[in-house]
Amino acid sequence: MSEISYLPGEPTGPVKTTEIPGPKSKAAAEELHKVFDTRSLNMITDFSKSFGNYIADLDGNVLLDVYAQIASIPVGYNNPNLLKAATSPEMASAxxxxxxxxxxxxxxxxxILHSGILRVAPKGLHQVFTGTTGSDANELAFKAAFMWKALQRRGGPHVDFTEQEKSSCMDNKSPGSPDMSILSFKKAFHGRLFGSLSTTRSKAIHKLDIPAFPWPQAPFPALKYPLAENVEFNRTEEDRCLAEVEEVLKNNPSPVAAVIIEPIQSEGGDNHATPYFFQRLRQITKDNEILLIVDEVQTGVGATGKFWAHDHWNLPEGMHPDMVTFSKKAQTAGYYYGRDDLRPNLPYRQFNTWMGDPARAILFRAIIEEIERLNLVENTRVVGDYVYNGLAALAQKYPGEIVNLRGQGQGTFIAFDSPRRDEVLMKGKTVGLNIGGSGESAVRLRPMLIFQKHHADIMFDLLEKIFKS
Amino acid sequence: MSEISYLPGEPTGPVKTTEIPGPKSKAAAEELHKVFDTRSLNMITDFSKSFGNYIADLDGNVLLDVYAQIASIPVGYNNPNLLKAATSPEMASAxxxxxxxxxxxxxxxxxILHSGILRVAPKGLHQVFTGTTGSDANELAFKAAFMWKALQRRGGPHVDFTEQEKSSCMDNKSPGSPDMSILSFKKAFHGRLFGSLSTTRSKAIHKLDIPAFPWPQAPFPALKYPLAENVEFNRTEEDRCLAEVEEVLKNNPSPVAAVIIEPIQSEGGDNHATPYFFQRLRQITKDNEILLIVDEVQTGVGATGKFWAHDHWNLPEGMHPDMVTFSKKAQTAGYYYGRDDLRPNLPYRQFNTWMGDPARAILFRAIIEEIERLNLVENTRVVGDYVYNGLAALAQKYPGEIVNLRGQGQGTFIAFDSPRRDEVLMKGKTVGLNIGGSGESAVRLRPMLIFQKHHADIMFDLLEKIFKS
Incomplete structure (x- = not known):
């Protein structure tokens, strides 16, 4: 091992003590299941024995973790600097x-905002509305968009609500509860509350039996990988999708207030698009006088080799997204915005009891400090290239195992399709690798920002073990 | 002062140092407003100087707080036992x-669940699905209700989804995204996300310009107070409302999956109903094979002289609510349930990344321990009677100031109407009382559970000062 771990004392590799799940984990799961649904259980986790990139289960098994609590742990289990922030008097008060x-x-x-959440605000967006989860953040952004759009249609912030609007909304009826919509993309994932779920198009199991708003969708480009070798095909495909966006905006019976999009569709199977696509989409939303919301819940906070994934788009001055939502690795949530007219025209229109949680905002600040101290965005860029190249080599060696490798130049935000995906994920456990999937057949890598080349080398070995088995 | 404070060292009364807002608070608000909408600002708070029932602002003013962060602080600012839990290694890890x-x-x-959240589970409900906020908790309960109802209509948990259901839900269309609804009551408040807002009927400003599901409503009884003196009138009014509930269930075009109701409508102006009403409502939901969700977000955790406000209803064995939602004073959130068939028939149907926050669950456990140690539910019962009687005496003395006094026998969950409500709330600040409103004209008391008779005496004096001014 040629590198020094960012977190001294990190395990040097996986440790296997029992079959997974082992006897203690089984007993604990059975106990928990009596009061808390555990049918989606992956592993009963012993966080007291987890450290850095390694996650431990209750039977003492230690696994290299490239899933990281569904892409939400940024700088390692039991990170000492985060523990300092977590035990500060400031945190206790919060x-x-x-x-x-x-x-x-x-x-x-x-x-707290200036030294934390706003310190990493995306370009052009210097204000924030704080929330608690990614779903919550997206719905708050939707509400801001609807209020903004309604105000435009009404003729400005100083035009009063009509009596009819005020009374009809109490009955959930138009015009007070207007027929407006959010446009999202096929295979998108934006959350599972009622508004956000109406924009989510990942899997039927996420949506079945839940009433939804009749909001429209457009196709997300189905590109060929590697992107660099399929430029012409991909451009045609992106143009096709953009044309459908324009078609929906023109013809959808319910006026669209905003478009929401992920820079990389994550739950939907790690689907990429090029900067060209996003630049054109931004132009189309401007031309149609609607808002662009970029959902960086999974892509944000450094994993793609930039702090925000949409930094890869090189949007010109004045063309930044109207709102950017965040959660997961931020360990708190909310939406960034810039333009003042996204503040509703009256107080208490965008409001709730807590409006976030300063405790979690203080933790995000410590995360940002750790990212800066260790230069972790640059780390994901460099290690990402190393991981991509290593997987490309493995794909040569095991062509049936790694298909459609993607995420080149996108830090460690890398995925591939696997013809026997669920089996690969299961076998990961037995060889000491905690790895996740997305979409129908994708294996997605979501390591922490402190994932280094020597961790990648271990991962390559473990993947080979799986492929050989 | 004849009593010993539960929290030794608590201030003995309000302290006035400046006008409110004072110069430091004004400057801080201006600074904050640049990046965070402060138009609903009440007070820039200095929590380092707040203790027990007293809240301090940035200029050193100290106010008796009977609003408690919109009814969400349970056992006092900087409660020493909570601080112990907040600085434990267990909390740091969480x-x-x-x-x-x-x-x-x-x-x-x-x-953590058994010794905390589930230790205080409502009768008959021994399982929990955890969440982050009251709105979130209610929407999770709605989803559970819709999945349950769809399964009943489909013929049971083992009937597969049809291909049409699986494909139509991806387009937000029926039958996969079914036309079903939640019945709520006029003036109800259940949150401000898209599903919960569709059941909220408090004020137009909460709902204007936000698309809503066309879900139905029924009238909540408009009772006369004191309840004991208006039994006959109130019974007729409750029967009228119950008849309308039955009417909606029979005739609403969209099938109703569940009824959601607050034991005391809080944001809507502190509207009460009698146990008779709730008992009948429970029977009606049973008769119609739909679920009853009780929203205890504001009423729960001890303030009404019972741990859960619906404990006042004396529901017979087997007639408990199907789900009870909680948040606010619990400092975490979720829904309790009992029947196993409220677990969706497949994993990942009710799911999200975090599904709550163990840090906040650990804090709720410490809150429960503090409630038990100080016998605080009994405290709110006894102090509540004292407050009610004191306000009744004030109402005699200032008949134009306290109208429709209500909450007798409901702990400190007490309110009255004030013909000059907004002015009373504003003047509260100048005399040293932080007090809130609800509905059109209600002044609502939401003191913490550690509010004692000597605090009540101070509050009476401060109210008199306001009434005389």
Whole structure:
């Protein structure tokens, strides 16, 4: 091993003590299942024995973790600097004195925002509305978009609501509860609350039996990989999808207030598009006087070799997204925005009791400090290239196992299709690799930002073991 | 002062140092407003100087707080026992190793649930699905209800989804995205996400310009107070509302999966109904084979003189609610349930990344321990009677100021109407009382569970000052 781990004392490799699940894990799962549905259980986790990139189960098995709590652990289990922040008097106060931030913000809330959430604000977006989860963040952004669009249609912020609007909304009826919509893309995932689920198009199991708004969708480009070798085909495909977006915006019976899109469709199977596609999409939303919401819940906070994945798009000045949502690795959530007219024209229109959680905002600040201290965005860029090339070599060696390798130049945000995906994920456990899937057949890598070349080497060995088995 | 404060060292009364807002608060608000909408600002809070029932602002003003972060602080600012829990190694781990609870629950999650959230589970409901906020909790309960109802209509858990269901839901269309609904009550408040907002009927400003599901409503009884003196009128009014519920269930074009109701409508203006009403409602939902969801987000966790407000209903064995949602004073959120068939028939149907937050669940456990140690539910019962009687006396003395006093026998969950409500709330600040409103004209008391008789005496004096001014 030629590298020094970012976190001294990190395990040097997986440890296998029992079959997985082992006897203790089985007993614990059975106990938990009596009061808490465990049918999606992956592993009963012992966090006291997990460290850095390694996750431990209750039987003492230790696995290299390239899934990281569904892409949400940024800088390692039990990261010492995060533990310092977590045991600070400031954190204790935030935990026991949780404010209703809209009414009674703590006096240092501006400072917490400036030194944390806003320190990494995407270009052009210097304001934030804080929330609790990715679904919540997206729905808050939708609400801001609807209020903005309704105000445009009404003729400006100083035009009063009509009596009819005020009374009809109490009956959930138009015009007060307007027939407007959010346009999303096929295979998108934006959350599972009622509004966000209406924009989610990942899998039927996520949506069946839940009432949905009749909001429209457009196709997301189905590109060929590697992108660099399929430029012409991909351009045609992206143009086809953009034309369908324009078609929907023109003809959809319900006026569209905003388009929401992921920079890389994650739950939907790691589907990429090129900067050209996103630049054109931004132009189309401008031309149609609607908003562009970029959902960076899974792609944000450094994994793609940029802090925000949409930094790869090279949008010109003044063309940045209207709102960018975040959660997961931020360990808190919300939406960034820039233009003042995205603040609703009256107070209490965008409001709820807690409006986020300063405890989690303080933790995000510590995460940002750790990212800066270790230069982790650059790390994901460099290690990402190393991982991509290593997997490309493995794909040569095991052509039936790694198909459609993708994510080149996108940090460690890498995936491939596997003809026997579920089996590969299962076998990962037995060889000491905790790895996740997405979409129908994708194996997705979502390592933490502290994933280094020597971890990648171990991962390659473990993948070979799986492929040989 | 004849009593000893539950929290030694608590201030003995309000302290006034400046006008409110004072110069420091004004400057801080201006600074914060640049990046965070502060138009609903009540007070820039200095939690380091807040303690027990007293809240401090940035200029050193200290106010008796009977609003408690919109009814969400249970056992006092900087409660020493909560601070102990907040600085424990267990809490630090929960903060930095936040699990995806559906996939990788921590090994002691069952233990945290049993000793915390489930220790206070409502009668008959021994299971929980955890979430993050009250809105989230209600929407999760709605989803469980829709999946349950769809399964009943389909013929049971073993009947497969049809191909048409699986494909139509991807287009947000029936039958996969079914036309089903949740019945709520006029003036109800159940949250502000898209599904929960469709059941909220509090104020137009909460709903305007946001698309809503065409879900039905029924009238909530408009009772006369005191309840004991208006039995006959109130019974007639409750019967009228129950008849309308039955009417909606029979005739609503969209099948109703569940009814959601608050034990006391809180944001809607503190509207009460009698146990008779709720008992009948429970029977009606049984007769119609739909679910009853009780929203205890604001009423739960001890404030009404019972741990859960619906404990006042004396529901017979087997007639408990199907789901009870909680948040606010629990500092975490979720829904309790009992019947196994409320677990969806397949994994990943009710699922999201975090499914709550163990850090906040650990805090709720410490809150429960503090409630038990100080016998705080009994405290709210006894102090509640004292407050009610004191306000009744004030109402005699200032008949134009306190109208429709209500909440007798409901702990400190007390409110009255005020012909000059907004002015009373504003003046509260100047005399040292932080007090909130709800509905059109209600002043609502939402003191913490550690509110004692000597605090009530101070509050009476401050109210008199306001009434005299």
């Amino acid at each position: 935990l026991v004195n949780r404010p209703a931030l809209g009414n009674f913000p703590q006096h240092d809330w501006a400072e | 903060l930095v190793n936040r699990p995806a609870l559906g996939n990788f629950p921590q090994h002691d999650w069952a233990e």
